[in-house]
Amino acid sequence: MSIFKRLRDLTMSNINALIDKAEDPIKLTDQYIRDMQEDLDDAEKAVAAQIAIEKKFKLLYEEQEELVNRRNEQAHSAAQAGNVDLARRALEEKKAAEEKLTQYKTSYEQNKTAADTLRTKLVQMKKELTELKNKRETLVARYNAAKAQNEINKAISGLGSDSASAGLKRMEEKMLQMEAQAEASGEMSAKAKSLDEEFAELNKDKAVEDELAALMKQYDKQS
Numbered sequence: 001m002s003i004f005k006r007l008r009d010l011t012m013s014n015i016n017a018l019i020d021k022a023e024d025p026i027k028l029t030d031q032y033i034r035d036m037q038e039d040l041d042d043a044e045k046a047v048a049a050q051i052a053i054e055k056k057f058k059l060l061y062e063e064q065e066e067l068v069n070r071r072n073e074q075a076h077s078a079a080q081a082g083n084v085d086l087a088r089r090a091l092e093e094k095k096a097a098e099e100k101l102t103q104y105k106t107s108y109e110q111n112k113t114a115a116d117t118l119r120t121k122l123v124q125m126k127k128e129l130t131e132l133k134n135k136r137e138t139l140v141a142r143y144n145a146a147k148a149q150n151e152i153n154k155a156i157s158g159l160g161s162d163s164a165s166a167g168l169k170r171m172e173e174k175m176l177q178m179e180a181q182a183e184a185s186g187e188m189s190a191k192a193k194s195l196d197e198e199f200a201e202l203n204k205d206k207a208v209e210d211e212l213a214a215l216m217k218q219y220d221k222q223s
Contacts, residue, residue: 026143029136036129040122047122050115057108064101068094 071094078087 025139026136029132029139033129033132033136036125036132040125040129043118043122043125047115047118050111050118054108054111054115057104057111061101061104061108064097064104067097068101071097 071090075087075090075094078084078090
């Protein structure tokens with residue numbers, strides 16, 4: 001995998017689209033965060049390695065630049081002293097150093113450009129990761145709120161369902177039936193008397209009538 005492949009392939013817009021379609025956006029976001037963190041760790045190592053190469057060629061370039069200047073000064077000094085052979089050797093080394101200087105300078109500039117590009121991508125990658133982490137916090141809040149709302153809606157719909165209404169209606173009818181049975185049972189109990197009770201009532205009425213007849217007869221005699 002290229003160091004910055006995920007940064008190229010999974011831009012925030014693509015990640016957002018995948019998250020919106022996911023059944024569990026929290027788990028998907030957490031997975032992307034882990035993946036991007038791993039890529040970020042690899043990218044930081046790669047940038048550090050590239051910077052090291054850049055610095056190496058810069059050092060070589062500067063060393064050759066210093067050597068070119070030194071050999072040039074030495075050639076002039078030898079020429080002023082009339083030492084042609086020494087001046088020639090100084091110029092020969094100067095020429096070789098200039099060739100290396102050109103090579104090292106080219107390599108330094110190329111590696112500096114590569115390092116700068118990696119630095120820029122690394123900053124962008126860190127920004128992407130921060131945005132994704134912030135998005136996760138928002139997703140968690142929205143996910144929990146939606147989940148709670150769904151539970152509330154289910155509870156409310158259950159209270160207003162036809163089955164619940166039918167159950168309450170059947171309970172009401174059952175209570176009316178029980179009340180009617182209790183009332184009828186009370187009336188039957190009041191009317192139902194045993195045979196002994198009816199004869200006792202009959203004898204009770206006869207005793208009163210006999211006493212009344214005797215009383216009336218007593219006053220009839222007096223008159």
